[in-house]
Structures are given as C-alpha cells and as structure tokens.
Amino acid sequence: MTEIEYDRVPKVAEASGRPELSARLRSFWESKPGLYGWLATVDHKTLGIRYIVTAFVFLGLGGIEALIMRIQLAQPNEHVLTPEEYNQLFTMHGITMILWYALPILTGFSVYLQPLLLGCRDMALPRLNAFTYWVFLFSGIFLYTSFLIGAAPDAGWFNYVPLASIEQDPGPNIDFYAMANIFLGISTTLGGVNFIVTILRFRAPGMSINRLPIMSWGTLTISVASVLSIPAVSLAFFLLWMDRHFGTHFFDPATGGQPLLWQHLFWLWGHPWVYIIVLPALSMVSQALPVCCRRPLVGYSLVALATVLTMVLGFGVWLHHMFATGLPTMALAFFSAVSLVIAIPSAVSLFAWLATIWTGRPDFTTAFYFFAGFIIVFVIGGVSGFMTASVPVDWQLTDTYFVVAHIHYVLIGWNLFAVLGALYHWFPKMSGRMLDETLGKISFWFVFIGFNVGFFPMHISGLLGMPRRIYTYSPEMGWSTLNLITSIGSFVLAIGLLITLVNVVRSLRVGRIAGPNPWDADTLEWSTSSPPPPYNFAVIPTVASRSPLWEARLGEPQRSQPERGFVLDHGKETLGTTMLDAVPDVIVKMPEDSLVPLLLSLALAALFTTMMLEAWWWLAASAIAILVITVAWLWPRQSLGEIEGSTP
C-alpha cells in the first residue's frame, strides 16, 4: 500500500443500479457466517443490537427484583423477605438499572444509529466497539455471580462508607460491586472515546457541526462527560478496595480518613451520570418526535445548546445529594442555586417539543404516544427535581419516597419512555419489519397507566414521611394503602413491557415489511435499506442541511445527495472529514473482524475475578495475558496502513 492510497481522490458515482459495487463492498464488510463471525464481528449494527438486547435483559432482571420488593412492601409487616434479602435486592435493583440498563440501552441505540445518522460505514474504532460491548456483558455477568453465592452487594448503589467498610460488611458483597463498577467503567470510558471520534471525524461531507443530527448532540455531550466523570468513581471504588483489603484508611475516621470523601467522589461522578443516562434519551425524542409531527424540530440550535449546557451545569450540582451532611450554609446555597438553574435548559427542550407538536401535524403512531406520554412524565420528574433543589425543602424530602418517586420519574420517565418510543420508531430500520401498532398502543396504555399508578403515590407516601430503603413498615404509619396501590401499579407496568416484548418477538417473524423509509423521515439512516447492508451506504452521501431527505419537500432546493458520492471500494474503507466543516479529509482503512477484543475482555474478566479471590499469582498471569493481547491488538498491520509497503 502506498501513501497515494490515502491521498487519492475517490471517484464520485451514483449508488443505484450498481449491483457489482454492492457485491464488492459486501465481500469486504460482511462478517463470516458461523461461530467465528458471531464472536469476531465488529459491525456496529450487530453490536448495537447486542447492546440493546443485553440492556433489556438487565432491565428484566432489575424489574424482577423490583417486583419482589413490591410484594414485600404491598402490606405492612410482611415477611416475604428477610432484611438482608431486601437490602441485597434494593441494592442490586439500583445498580442494575442505573449502571447496566440505563446507559447501555442508550449506547445500544447510539452504536446502531450514529454511523447511519452521520453517513459513514462504521464506528471510528470498530474493534474497540466490540471490546466495549464484551466488557459491558462480562462485567454484568461478574456482578450477577454474586447472587449465585448469596452475597450480592447490600450497601445501596451509593455504597456509603462506613457501612461498606470491611468491619461493617466483611463478606465479598461490596467487593463484587467495587470490581464490577471499575470493570464497567472501562467499557463506558472507551465507548465515550469512540463516540467522540466518530461524531467529530466520521460525518458525511457537508454535515458541518451545525447540521449534526440532534441525537448526535446528545451522544457527543454525554461521551465527553463520561470520559471526564468516570475516573472519580473508579478511583473511589479502588480506594475502597484498598481500605478493605490492604488496611489503607482513606475512609476510616478512626485513623484520619473521611467518610464524606466517599460521598464527594461518588457524587462527583454520580450526578453527571444522571444526565449521562437521560440526555441521549431526550435527544432521541428530539430526533424522532419531529418526524412524527411532519416538520423539522423547532429551535434546533437552542436544543443543542441546552443539551450541552445541562451537562456543563450537571458537573456543578453534586452537593445536592449531600444537603444533610452538615456542610457550610454557603456551599449549600451555591449548589442549591445551580440545581435550580439547571432546570432552565430542560425547559428549553420542553418548549421546543411543545412548539414542534403544536405547529406540526402529528401522526398518532405508537412512537408518538410514547413521546407524548414522555413529555407529561418529563414535567412531573422535572418539577419534583426542582422541589428537591431547594435546600430547606430538601432537608425534609431527601431520603424519603418522594425522592424515590422523583428518580423513577426521571429514570423511567425520561429514559424508558423515550427508549420505548425510539424502539417503535427505529425497530423497522433494525429489523426490516414494522412493529404492530395495535399491540403497541395497548402496551403504551399499560405502561403509562401502570407507571403513574405505581409511582405517583410514592410522592404522597414520601410527603407523609416514608423513608427510603426500609424493608417493612408498621400499619400505624399511614402508608399502607399507598403502598398497595404502588405495588399494583408496578405489576401493570410490567405487563405493559411484556406486551412490547411479545410485539417485538412476533413482529420479527410476521411484521409488515418496512421498506427503507417507512415513516418518511428526514435523516440519512432512512436513505439506506432496512436493515442496512453491512457497509451501510454504497457511496458516501453528501449533506447540505439538517434534513437531507426532506429538502425539496420543505420548499428548498434539494442540495443533499444521499445517493451520490464517493465510491470507496479499495478494501474496507470509509471517509474521515474535518471536525467543524466536515470537509473530506482522509480515507480511513477499517479493521477486519477480530477475536482480539473478545480475548482481551476475557482476560480482563480473569483479572477482576482474581482480584476478588485475592489469587495473586493468577492475577499476575491475567495481567501478562492482558499485556500480550494488547500488544497483539496494536501490532502494526499492513491492511490498516500502519506499515509502509506495497498494496496487498
């Protein structure tokens, strides 16, 4: 291969009517059939679907844990669970939903959709993409093995010391969480890096930064935030592990340590994380809702700015989890103010959606139902957050069921409703078949009613003083009826989700064939077939607006060319463009399928397991394995143009 290969000016052609080009590209891009191809694939579409399926499995596990707890709490003084069982369940429920469902599901949609939205052929770092998926999967399995030995984490997902110290919790419970959290952090951080590079450098020519699909703004913003915030929590868990096993005293007050250090490190990550797991969901709504409303999003620039601003402010509010810890009033005042101000950008998005619906011509699809329901629960979750931002009010609300209601309106309302709408919207693209609309609407009503019946009464039980994380309560506290209603609602919600599951399974076989663009949508992912070919686009599309497929029909000249552009067919290639203006810059050689990501994540799993078991020699062996595999991964390869030589 010579340098001319990268500097060559690719020829420009039409995509249609060139079966030989498709066949040629397919030979480069398609994973081999059979087990090898299944394990070695780096195709972002396959990996995206795996992310989504795996995250939904974790949603199911977390959901089952929740339902068992709701049986225990349905009536006062129940004995379905022992206190220890209850504590393990609520801890695992929180960890599972917040870490192994909420972001991975959004990562799944992003991994699948970002290259298609941007008009390129894969994520910037395809092997890293496979690696982050495997690490996510193995870290989750690692966490859940704790259940098998009856020692699941039991100090809450927030894992406060000294309750999580070796003196208070001598079993392996906390170590499982510590190791699994650090393990998952590797996946999330590297996944963030991958999105940043992809979104900044792999956009179609002409897709300048002000034409970036609004969904990509969400993913880009939270990817930067992940990279910046995760080190804090990984460090916290590493210090805790050192305290627990090597007698360091970072958190031990008896020897000069500080329990509050844990809380600062944890929430320094934990609050940005709340925005990390909702902003991409909001931006999926901003992407798909306008399609349902037959118009471009109102106030694109404001919504994009609001997304970024929320994240920036999101780094300055962590103390609002610690209003009751005895910090100086001046610090509380500052963080209280920022926590109130952070609602402003959310209001901007809200009014942009309302204006989009008001001036649009909405079609009442299941996706629209979920988005409309999303807006209502978004507002309820928003105002309850606004209430807790006010320090004197929060001193009463914090650690009561009011906050439980709030986080569920945020996590289910802002995340799950958006995800379900997105599922109904993009499922045709992923599978080539439509989901059933009737089943979809039945599912929506079960989810919407079940969710509100289940979680709205929690606000009231919180105002009536019910504390969080209690395994039972006595009848004289006046919470019995509310808890019974909550338990009933949670089961209705579960039925609604099962209906969507049935819908998905059924539609995969008998759903109506979708065609490339069933919703007549405006962005590039809809310009290719459903499901897309392994190479996504036969030629790299050219973009001249935010709605490349709608230009002519919006009363503008059609300048974008989704079907005409660079032909990159000298091997596995895609186009790199400049960061702001998306001017064609470089031809990027993409790696083949590889087992190395899987092997490296297995070696990492071995490393964390041996750390758990304190098997030091095995730990050393795993570390050496990791080193060797990493070297193999990074070894310069001719096919990637990393060593000079003649064209293969």
Add this chain to the structure above:
Amino acid sequence: MWPELRAGLSGWLGPRRTIWLIGTFLVQLYSVPARANAPLNYLVGAGPRNVSTLTWGVLIISIIVVVVITGLLFFATLKSWNRPASPIWKDRELVPRATNPVAVVYAGLILSTAVLLGVTIWTMMTLADVAAPPSKPTVSIEVTGHEWWWEIRYLNSDPSQIFTTANEIHIPVGEPVAVHLQSADVIHSFWVPALSGKTDLIPGQINKTWILADRAGTFRGQCAEYCGLQHAHMGLKVIATSKADFEAWRKNQLQSESEKSIGSAGQNVFMQKCAVCHTVRGTRAGGRVGPDLTHLMTRTTIAAGTLPNRPGYLSGWIADPQHVKPGSKMPRLQIDGQQLAEVRTYLEALN
C-alpha cells in the same frame, strides 16, 4: 365526535371555571395531609413555619406547571386528532421550515428563568432564616447514632447535671434546643419531620442542628439514612412539654437507681445476663453497648420505637429480640421462664 366534545369542553371550561377548579383542587390537596393519620407527615408541622411555607410554595408551583404543560400538550395534540391522514407516509404534507416558532421557546426560557430565579431567592432567604435558631438554646443534647438505636445525652456545664437516656427526647415547648449529632458506627440521619429536616450523624465529625416545638405533643422521628439491616426499625420520639413538666422529668432522670434501693432476684439476673451491655446508673451494671436503661419505665417504647413499652412486649423482646428485629445487636439470651419473669419485674421497677 371530537370536534363536538372539544367545543362542549371549551364552552364549559371558561377561564373562571378553570381557576375555580384548580383552586378547589389545591384547597382539597392542602387538607389531605392535615387529615392523614401519618405520624411522620411533615406538611403539618410544629417547627419553623417558613420552611413549610416554602414547601407548599414550590409544591403549588410544581402542580401548576404540570397542569399547564399537560394542558398545552393536550390541546396541541387534539388540534390534529381528527385530521385525515393518508395511509402512505410519503403523501403526507410537511410543515415548511418557514413555520418555525422559536419565539415560543424563548418565551418558555424567559418564563422559567423568572420562576426559577424567584424560587432561588426565596430559598436563600429561608435558608438564612433557619441556619441558626431564633434565640440562644436553653437546652443542649448530644445524640449518638448506633445500629439501631439512639443514645441521648443531656449536656450541661455542670457534670452532675449530665445524664444519658435513649430513643426519647424531652424538650420544653417554645424553646430552641441545640442538638449535637455524632455516630458510633455508620452514617445515620436525625429526622423529626414535624420539627425539622434531616441532619446526618457521621462518624468522625459532630454535626449541629436545632429543634423547636411551638406546641406540646409527641413527635415521631426516624433514622433517614440507610444504615444496614434494621434501618427500618430505628425510630425516636420527641416529647415537648411545658417547662415545668420538662424540669420535673429532668430531675427524675438525674436520680440514680440505687437511691431507690432495689435488690431482688431480678437484679441478679440482670447483672449476669444484661449488665455487660446495659447501664443502670447507681448499680454495677455499666455496659455501653446497648441503651442506658436507667428510668426505662419513663419511656413509651422499646427497641427504638419498635414496640410499646408494656410488660408483655418487654418480655417478648427480652426472650427473642432477633424475632422482632432480625440482625439486632441484642443476642438471643439463654434465659428460662422464671429468670425472664424476674428480670422483667426488675425492669418494671426502673421508673
């Protein structure tokens, strides 16, 4: 059907009626917590009024926001409900880009900024008001959190006036009481909803807060920070009485038990089985692991608010604490029926 319904609805739902409906709803809502029989309810408190005013303020703003936005969404959606749409998506008309009401977004931005800034200022003013008690506290107590009970010490510059009790705090009405908070093991949180918000008890530091009851009564409290197996059963009580009653109670608490000359079989059992962990002032029992049991019978509950302090419950608790509070630090004792009866008789004399 929809146009008629909509016309009918908007005809009936004039602005005056809408305001009347929302107003009635809010009044009804206000009365719910007052009627509710929930001891930890804090919407009707006996503490600083400005905090409950702020709470009601932000609650009502929140409800108005939800009602208005839901209404806007409802009408925005209803507008298109009956519009005939072609089954083929390609044939559906798009709204041209020229229709771009960004002004609506700016209006929302300005409106929400105004409300949020207003609430921020209100928050700061309330915070400044409650940061310190209205006058110098006349009583100071030190509360130490234990898994899973509260140790209460009444502080005084005169050491002979210091005494220790557990799980129930007596205070005089109308006087601010300083509360110093610390923990013996993990993080707990001190919370008496009717009197004040939460302040954490954190090992290695002393947090300070204050409470003030503006009327006599018994106010329930509860540990609000997850602290392990029996976090659910870590209650406390604040009993606010007149100054005279408070002083009488305090005088009684200051007395040691020996002055009352108790000597019995029960005392012997207590010394053998219980004294390692529990203190009864004036006797050899000086354990510091469990609650101080001097004047046990002046308390209304046992096991940190878990059971009423009546002889039957007391026997049940001593016989099998692990049944009532699984995981409790009080072990199941090797104690036979007769010893149980004797020790109970002894405890019943601690008043």
